[in-house]
Amino acid sequence: MPTTDTHPAAADTDVLVVGAGPTGLLLAGDLAAAGLDVTLVERRPAGRSSLTRAFGVHARTLELLDSRGLADALEATGTPLTRMRLFGRLSLDLGRLPSRFDHLLVTPQYEVERLLEERAAAAGVTFRHGTALRALRQDADGVTAELTGPDQTPLTLRARHLVGTDGHRSTVRTALGLPFPGTSVIRSIVLADVRLADEPAETLTVSGSGDTFVFLAPFGDGWYRVMGWDRTRQVPDDEPVGLDEVRDLARRALGTDHGMHDPRWLSRFHSDERQVPAYRVGRVFLAGNAAHVHSPAGGQGMNTGLQDAANLSWKLVAVHRGEAPDPEALLDSYQTERHPVGATVLRTSGALVRLAMARTPAARALRTLAATVLGTLRPASTKALATLSGLGIAYAPAPGGGRSSGRRAPDVRLREGRLHALLRAGEFVLIAPEGASPALPSIAPTTAARVVRATWPDPARRTSVLVRPDGHVLWTDR
Numbered sequence: 001m002p003t004t005d006t007h008p009a010a011a012d013t014d015v016l017v018v019g020a021g022p023t024g025l026l027l028a029g030d031l032a033a034a035g036l037d038v039t040l041v042e043r044r045p046a047g048r049s050s051l052t053r054a055f056g057v058h059a060r061t062l063e064l065l066d067s068r069g070l071a072d073a074l075e076a077t078g079t080p081l082t083r084m085r086l087f088g089r090l091s092l093d094l095g096r097l098p099s100r101f102d103h104l105l106v107t108p109q110y111e112v113e114r115l116l117e118e119r120a121a122a123a124g125v126t127f128r129h130g131t132a133l134r135a136l137r138q139d140a141d142g143v144t145a146e147l148t149g150p151d152q153t154p155l156t157l158r159a160r161h162l163v164g165t166d167g168h169r170s171t172v173r174t175a176l177g178l179p180f181p182g183t184s185v186i187r188s189i190v191l192a193d194v195r196l197a198d199e200p201a202e203t204l205t206v207s208g209s210g211d212t213f214v215f216l217a218p219f220g221d222g223w224y225r226v227m228g229w230d231r232t233r234q235v236p237d238d239e240p241v242g243l244d245e246v247r248d249l250a251r252r253a254l255g256t257d258h259g260m261h262d263p264r265w266l267s268r269f270h271s272d273e274r275q276v277p278a279y280r281v282g283r284v285f286l287a288g289n290a291a292h293v294h295s296p297a298g299g300q301g302m303n304t305g306l307q308d309a310a311n312l313s314w315k316l317v318a319v320h321r322g323e324a325p326d327p328e329a330l331l332d333s334y335q336t337e338r339h340p341v342g343a344t345v346l347r348t349s350g351a352l353v354r355l356a357m358a359r360t361p362a363a364r365a366l367r368t369l370a371a372t373v374l375g376t377l378r379p380a381s382t383k384a385l386a387t388l389s390g391l392g393i394a395y396a397p398a399p400g401g402g403r404s405s406g407r408r409a410p411d412v413r414l415r416e417g418r419l420h421a422l423l424r425a426g427e428f429v430l431i432a433p434e435g436a437s438p439a440l441p442s443i444a445p446t447t448a449a450r451v452v453r454a455t456w457p458d459p460a461r462r463t464s465v466l467v468r469p470d471g472h473v474l475w476t477d478r
Contacts, residue, residue: 011142013039014320016159018133019166022109023288023305025116027163030313032123034426036320039126039157041147046129054109055217055225056299060390062101063411064310067423067471070115071101078107078220079203092381097389100411106203108219109302131155133171136162136284143283161316163285168272170290176281182274185295188234191267192226192246197259207253214253223264226250227296241266271295273346279335287312292342294349303390304345308338314469318445330445337395348387395472398443405475409467414454419467422452429454429467438464441475
């Protein structure tokens with residue numbers, strides 16, 4: 001556990017974010033855009049790397065990026081995928097998603113990071129690259145972080161809150177003394193960035209046999225990412241990878257290696273399923289891979305982290321502004337809402353990878369049954385789509401929040417414009433009937449002066465709805 005500081009000092013920054021991946025960048029940008037003083041520290045030196053694992057941005061994440069004015073720019077960097085193929089035979093129609101973004105956007109993680117970093121910098125975030133956390137201690141008023149800067153220069157920063165978004169080897173989590181229970185779900189995964197002589201017919205290629213599995217996706221600049229696994233070759237992560245091994249995997253799983261050549265990166269890793277029991281310890285929070293890691297099946301990792309950040313940011317803003325009726329309860333709701341989501345992602349991604357790796361006759365029969373049910377029963381496939389895309393995420397209603405609070409608010413058309421466009425102000429949006437001026441409910445962690453007010457285009461609609469900055473309904477009067 002972190003030590004307690006008996007001699008608190010004044011804060012150098014409102015919030016210290018540790019880790020400049022997608023989760024940390026979105027969080028820092030949100031906080032700074034709302035007027036908070038934010039410092040973001042990153043162990044790596046300045047400059048983005050194209051060596052990235054995440055390649056899919058799901059519909060719910062695109063909605064969150066849309067409410068920050070970034071989705072259209074990101075869409076221009078990638079390719080929309082309207083169908084997702086699972087187990088080699090099941091094809092899920094993403095065009096059925098009830099969203100403006102009825103697809104999976106295939107684009108590399110570094111494009112997401114680029115847009116989020118530009119936004120964070122424009123909002124005034126202070127970046128400290130080449131800086132690592134060594135220890136932290138907290139008291140009733142804030143958190144003191146002991147850091148090591150460039151050239152091993154010691155540095156101490158004081159913040160009112162600290163958020164660890166520093167990945168699966170999180171130093172913040174370690175400093176808190178929190179366990180990270182779980183297990184390795186798949187070992188000896190091969191990664192490679194290559195050129196191809198023959199372009200694949202599909203944007204996203206996923207295929208496998210009982211012993212092999214290969215995923216192939218484009219960067220969009222002529223380079224392709226290959227991820228492969230071979231049941232018969234389970235070796236340590238530090239075992240060298242050669243292009244011949246990657247080619248052999250592709251030929252066995254895909255029937256062709258597409259003329260792979262000129263690799264710029266070859267690596268091997270393993271995938272864990274782990275989740276920290278507490279996303280909050282006092283004034284310190286964990287988000288993204290610092291809080292949960294899971295198999296890459298379904299492409300939900302980066303998406304879940306970005307959604308963590310969107311959930312936490314507005315709550316920290318409300319507390320720092322002094323607008324939360326019950327600050328501790330509001331901050332605790334981050335754990336209450338996001339921990340179950342992380343657990344669900346672990347279950348679904350784990351089920352997908354285990355079915356894909358099915359070897360025994362019983363396991364393969366179960367995979368066939370799952371594919372048949374999802375392929376023939378529309379309610380089952382609808383639920384699967386809602387889970388994978390994130391559109392199905394709904395939080396428990398807040399006390400006094402009305403019968404339907406907690407659900408995701410769709411991007412409805414209002415007289416003042418689309419709801420998700422109105423959310424770009426980073427504030428709550430109150431939608432009311434024409435001529436009505438409903439008072440804010442007592443549970444609202446904001447002031448009337450900050451609320452964006454909007455009107456239903458249909459005069460016959462008499463419901464009033466208060467939408468949170470993360471696009472979920474806080475309150476409705478019906």
